[in-house]
Amino acid sequence: MERSLGEDLTRQRSRSTRVIENVASIGSVLAIILVFHNFVSAYLCFFGAQCTPDAQQITTYRVLAVITPLLVLVAIGSALYNRRRWRLVWHGLVAVTAVAALVLFAVPYIRWSDTLPQVNNFENGEQCYTGGTGFCQGG
Structure with a gap:
């Protein structure tokens, strides 16, 4: 029995699309891991050192913040196209994890509360931040 050209194209x-779905799914999980790794490398400090992320780490986060949702959407779209419902559950969990990770x-670091110190300006132009000791009561 010979298959028709339409059946071959449909199978192909x-x-x-299944290959695309698998690649996008694996890529989105790897992107979540890279987001965590970037965060740890930016903020892991020892012995009381002050950690601030450099420009490369900020750029890496921004690129991953674009790529990760795109990979998740491609995986979900491929699963919908192939009518693979159980894979949609997996992609949904990955999507929730991706949003949480991002x-x-x-x-x-996203500041959830306003932790900026209060600034008092003196007549001579010096600034005093609350919360310290010395000349400035609170800074």
């Missing part, structure tokens, strides 16, 4: 298209491991 289905196979290629919010929790943001570089620079």
Whole structure:
């Protein structure tokens, strides 16, 4: 029995979308791991050192913040196209994890509360930050 050209094209298209789905799924999981690694490398300090992310780490986060959702959307779209419902559950979990990782491991760190110190300006132009000791009561 010979297959028709339409059946061959359908099978080939289905196979290629499954490959795309698998690559996007693996890529999105790797991107989540890279977001965490970037966060740790930016903020892991020892012995009381002050850690601030450099420009490369900020750029890396921004690139991953664009790529990760795109990979998740491609994986979900491929699963919908192939009508693979159980894979949609997996992609949904990955999507939730990706959003959580992008919010929790943001570089620079997202401040949820206003922790900036209060500034008092003196007549001579010097500034005093609250919370310290010495000349400035609070800075």
